[in-house]
Amino acid sequence: MRICNRFSNSRRNQPTASCSMHRKPVKTNAGQRKSLSDSELPEDVEFYDELFRRDFALGQGSRNMAEEPDMSSLSLRAAEQSMEFPLIELLEIYRRQHGLECQSLKIRPQERDGNCFFRCLSDHFTGRPDNHLVFRKLVVEYLKSLYIDRHPVPLPEISVEEHVEYMLQPNTWATECEIYAAAHMFNLRIDILTGGRGSPYMWATTVPIDADPSSVLKCLRLLHRDRVHFDLIQEEW
Template sequence: MGREGKQRKLKRAKAEQKMSKKKNLIQTNSAEIARLRQELHRLGLQLVTIDSDGNCLFRTLSDQLYGDQTHFPDIRKEIVQYIKDHQENLEPFMEDEETFDNYCRRMAEDGVWGGNLELYVAALVWKRRIVVHQVDGNRTTIDCGDPKAPEWHICYYNDEHYDSIRSADDDLTSAPLPVSLPNEDKICVEITADNGEDKALESLKKEFPQMDVDELESLYHQLNSDPARVRKKLIAKNKKSKNFQKKRR
């Protein structure tokens, strides 16, 4: 076999391997979605499929707010504007590798994935408690500060995609009907939420007494209750503040 023949064979083998991996991924994703649908069905809920075009988070929020996913550009615009208007409070949530201005410019672009920060901002902008469902009954609630605020229910799976969630009785022709989880399910969430976070949070409050308590708690929960990540962010923020003060002098 000549050199060109070997190259074609190698190229074909790589293509087959790539297709095999893609097929396995699709099967895995399908299994996860099927399991999630079953879990939601037991809770009296249904999954509303959202387009996978990089705007899935904003499309999902659009479905929750307006009853369809077409208003996602407006949702994105409002979230990015809120981030710009609250730089001092929200910049600590961002990764150190990217500047605040670059983050805002990038997030304003169509097709750029949104994440935890955008969910948190959405909760604040529209005064909603956002319940994020995942497989195996895992749920996270993004709090807006009002325990009596209406809830939005969405789901996140495959570490990359958001879909909307509605009541099983919802005919999907208008804004979502209110969702009510079974009482025993809510109790379970409250019990499992207590995993020693209070001690770590109290320790951080003592370590950074100059930090606003509400801001510290928000940062703590946004960084998945990871004290090390919170400490790193706060130290970096203090350094920036000191450097800024030196420049002014």
């Protein structure tokens, strides 16, 4: 059975407190697109090395910065520090359950500027987060093509045309639609450790349509910190 837990982030005029994980109805249709091929790799992405290029083949804006949580706040900083040990413990449990050969899993923080999900994609594939605008355009344009092909992709809360135009703008938070599109585009299993704000952290998985989450897929691991920000989880050797 396909497991697909999705995430929805606030629109720019909504307070961050409304950000939460929830399920939305999915419109099912017949069309389907293939994942990105090696010939479609963008020329303007600076790949860190050939390993990232192979991984890729297989598989500033108007946002008000005050909308992001103020991590300089002493109370939030203390709360984050108090959660650090449980997070490390959850990562170790995950590593053992999935039989990963790496020594540990570590959290690679990303800048809190509304581009965090795309920074994670860039960092994962190219070894550096600053190609996030390229990955934003890739994912959003691919999402648009999924809608055109009547693929069973999650529907946005606004019209598809408005959503695509909105998501092409820098500093705009990714939604469940972009997360699913990235999973399908790069043939990834996206495992997200989400929680905080008074809720326990737990794992959720997004996979391409008709893919078995237990099958062998390239995996992107993310921390959805306090349900408002994505950091990359990397293997440490």
